[in-house]
Amino acid sequence: MTVARAEPADGQGRDRDARRALLRVFRDYAGSRLWGTAALVFAAAILEGVGVLLLVPLISLVLGDAAGAVAAGRAGEIAAGIFSALGVQSKEGQLALGLGVFLAVVGLRAIVDLARARSMTSLALGFVVALRAHFFGAIAEAPWGAVAGLDREAAGHSLSVDLSRAEGFVWAFWTALLAAGSLAVYGVIAMAVSPAMTAVALAVGGALFLALRPLRRRAARLGTQMSGEDAGFYGQTGRFLAGLKPARAHRLSREHVARSLASARRVADRAGALQMDLARSGIVVQTAVAVTAVVIVLSGVMLADAGAETLIAMLLVLVRIMRPFQTLQHALQNIASSAASYQAADDRLRAAVASAPSEPAVSPRAVDRAPGLRLVNASASAGGVRILDGVSCQVPAGRVTLIAGFSGAGKTTLCDLLAGLLVPEDGDFEIDGQRADAALRAGLAEALAYVGQEPFLVEPTLRENLGWGARGADDAAMRAALAAVGAGGLVAWDAGGLDMPVGVEATRFSGGERQRLRLARAILRAPRLMVLDEATNALDAAAESDVLSGLRRELPDATIVIVSHRPAALAIADHVVWLEAGRVVEEGASSALRADPSSRTANWWRSASSAG
Structure with a gap:
């Protein structure tokens, strides 16, 4: 397994390179399974969108009559055409058929979701094991002079905590992919219902995505800082236990605890800052969705002259969009944090094991007696x-x-x-x-x-x-x-x-x-x-x-x-x-x-x- 790495860069460029490097490593590990799992992710998003799309004519049927499905925009026209082709004219028959298809789509999506979860889990856990195998192998094969000089506490942290964050990167990657797929599907649905109101929603969403960019960049910086702070905390645990006996003997237990907690507080501060950034982005998204809903209603009534069914359908889509949009923002922040943390660990270990030249593999020449x-x-x-x-x-x-x-x-x-x-x-x-x-x-x-x-x-x-x-x-x-x-x-x-x-x-x-x-x-x-x-x-x-x-x-x-x-x-x-x-x-x-x-x-x- 070859670990790709980013060229050195500063600030934003380094953060971007760290994400690309880890993504290349994951792509090389996953191979064809990456595309198979991605197909399942998009299939789940499409089926979710189809389920929502089916609700549009169903809402129209509930609010109006059989012919009223046309009022639900393009989606309603398609549904009306299907009902006509099948010879289903009564409101009750159309409703029964629509609900049956809806349940079938829900059942199919459950099957796809199970396959997707199985594939995602296998790749995420296997990827962490593969990374550890790579680093363990690199250290095991490195010249002993380089290995003997390793900071064991920092190396232990890198090989456990930092590499475990790579699993978080994989989950965040899949989550971002699923959220992006859902947003794309909902965008198509929204266009089918009302192109004018969709254009308004896209403008607001694009502006919001750009506004949240500083939080994603901050997540990358926090990831790098957390890697360094965690490394110190990892070693602090061992030092705390080693010093506990003399501290008790000298009646300095409280001072020993206070000193040992310094790293823990710094780690907690970094983690808390990241969680607060996630919370802030969630609040911003919720507020923006509420504002967007008001704008859409006003634009629909004043500009598009939309009917009640169209407005209800658009608001339904907007409510459903809020979750994947917020999920995408959180996932991108987690990707930035995980990639930066991994890059810091990679740099740390590479610098350590690269300090002595390696030797080519050779066939041993036997030492067949007690040597002098x-x-x-x-x-x-x-x-x-x-x-x-x-x-x-x-x-x-x-x-x-x-x-x-x-x-x-x-x-x-x-x-x-x-x-x-x-x-x-x-x-x-x-x-x-x-x-x-x-x-x-x-x-x-x-x-x-x-x-x-x-x-x-x-x-x-x-x-x-x-x-x-x-x-x-x-x-x-x-x-x-x-x-x-x-x-x-x-x-x-x-x-x-x-x-x-x-x-x-x-x-x-x-x-x-x-x-x-x-x-x-x-x-x-x-x-x-x-x-x-x-x-x-x-x-x-x-x-x-x-x-x-x-x-x-x-x-x-x-x-x-x-x-x-x-x-x-x-x-x-x-x-x-x-x-x-x-x-x-x-x-x-x-x-x-x-x-x-x-x-x-x-x-x-x-x-x-x-x-x-």
Whole structure:
């Protein structure tokens, strides 16, 4: 799915381009279904108009006699001709036939409306899913350096709230199309009843449409502003929950609530302004219709010398026109707001993922044994900030390497380089002595198990979690992997066994249990390289030691990279890389560094061991 985008513009031009861009995206997605649904929309409008048109001679029949249908203008003449051709001369017969046809038209319109609603719903909901699929795919395929620099709160808002507004755009588009079709049909009916009075109504309606243009333009601006305000509010919710505990502890709950509500108030102000604009346009339309009705009656009596039936028919049409006219105005305001909001989200995400060059798809070059890794004068940045600068280090094949250092030293970025997720901006990354090109990094990915800091689990069952990315693991292998990380008891206490539900975001498990599950899942990949970035920080010291020992027993030949602040990791490490401020300041065999009392590793080992 290709997302079209508008060229940059200012003010009104940008608003117009945003609407056109989103409409092109929708047209490309819908394909031939767009025209089929549009045909149903216009068919419904035509049938509605036919129903109203049938009322014109019926009113004449009720007010007069059979011959009086002619008094209802052109519509009455057509009806009279049909009655004559069918040989229906009596008033009662004509009324019965007219009412029967009217009910048939109403029934046919109900069938068309149902088909239209089904098609519109399918396209609207499917379009939102397709947009998410496009953006998810674009982010998933973007270079990791660009993805790692994303503002996750803003991106989360764009991928949820802003893209959901695209659904509102589709509904507003269909609504505008239906309203426009209804107005066209009613215009034809009005012309059939009285061309003179129709000309008056068209003049008033055109002037009213132009008068409401500023409200439509304002809706576009509000849509852009709401996207930005909502993005802040989306993140504010998470920040509120994160800060609630310290706020309660410090007896600052009221101040915390007041500060957190600032974004909510701004969002409410924008939404309220849009709703008030919709209300204003509705009031203007209602007032204008009332004025138009007076003008039509006066013009009909004074200029057209219209009969009572014609005036009643025109007023009936005018009353029916009010609803689609008001609906059209509201729909155009919603289209402007939704398109502007979507364009803001599109610009935000494109700017984020376009910050690093992409690589062509390649066939992986297999890494068929535990790899040795080496960085030579490698540098890396995130969000425009240099994190690692001229780093040189190695990870011996088949050994356990500990990456140590204080918070903010660049350990996670170093892990991303060693896992092949990031490409060094300067310098080289080597795998078993070969420069790691795209094909070799792709092969490394297939040999890799990466467990990061975030507690990522999938729904709905434990079995699906353990099997995610695993290579055909059976029940026995899953139970063995759970046992290796001390999580065997998680299966025993639930009647569902491996098919037990994990719940939304796996909240039924503690933080330590979630980490054990992710480690068991990593074992089941049978990796030749395992990278653990703070993957055991939710466990106590004794549990961490047991889990790391279990991992080493299950993967005795794998190359393992560990980021940890605990002595248990240093206890099983063969090699240590110490980072400070994005540079390697100490590296060597773990045993040698611990034996050197002047080394950072030895000092850390002593202080951590005494603290434990």
